[in-house]
Amino acid sequence: MHMFFRTLLHVLFLSRRRPDLAHDDVARTNFITLPTDLDINRHMNNGVYFSIMDVARFDMLVRNGVWKTMRDKDWYPVVASETITFRKSLQLWQRFTIESRITGYDDRAVYLEQRYVRPAADGTPEIYAQGFIRARFLRKSGGVVPVSELIEVFGAAGGGGLPEWIERWGADVALPPTRAEAPSIWPSEVEQRA
Template identity: 40%
Template sequence: MTRQISLALATYLPRKAVPGQTIVDPSITRTRVRPGDLDIYLHVNNAVYLNMMDTARSNLLADCGGMKTLNAKGWYPVVAASTVKYKRSLVLWDPVVVTTRVLGWDPRIAYLEQTITVRGELSARGIVAGRFLGKGGVRVPAPDVVELLGGPGTSPELPDDVMTWARAVDVAHR
């Protein structure tokens, strides 16, 4: 439950924008493993990783000053697909760093990479295909969101593994 509160705060009371930060710059979210994050095996439940990543994506938007701009338009992010590879368990009180970066976009989807590290060691890597919706569920093209947030006019080339995954889960632009 406390992770849901963290997400709500990151979304509705976002942290201050980082001067000079753009939507394509990496965003850092720091947290710590709490007792409520643990499952019966005393390591972080897989759903908690996803919740940490949700909060970190809200922080990415806040860091570039995008939350107010998006809210004014009535646009909001949703996850179209995601995948996570877990490499190392997180345990109680571990200091967690979630690094979120936009890898690129196509006409529909923005692709992000999120890594979770503890003391510089990779614990998990997630790939997220995100969309934006507007009032009434209207789909907002990813390039429109990037432009609104001051990003570059063209997408960086997406890594091969991300494009292969996007096609496999049927989110890639056709």
């Protein structure tokens, strides 16, 4: 529930008071590690990283004008895939910034990079964690908004060109479409059936 209030705080109040962004800009969203973010090891829980990244993406969407256009068109974003790599832990009450940037797109999805950063001893931003998100846009009336339509409305943010490993990752982790079969069979179960 606390993430709901964090999202409302950013989307309804803080994001609207911050400078507008172009689609290619890096959005920087500031946070503090709260007691509700911690796990049994007293550092930020790994699942909370993804939730806070959601809030930072909403901040970016509000500030670059995409959120308003999506609402006008009855579209909404969904995460299709995401991955994160951790480097350093965030402790209670530590301030940190999430840097969010559109990396590019393919024919089915938009890709974003998000970094958790804190100032190093010399003051330069230091990466604590880095995540990559593969997102799609859906219509409230049903169906997917094609990337070609997104480009027509918003332009070609990120230039479209993706690093080869991100394209491969997007394809490798994709599940079958929602209307296709997707049985849960583990490799050991296949061997037992043979």
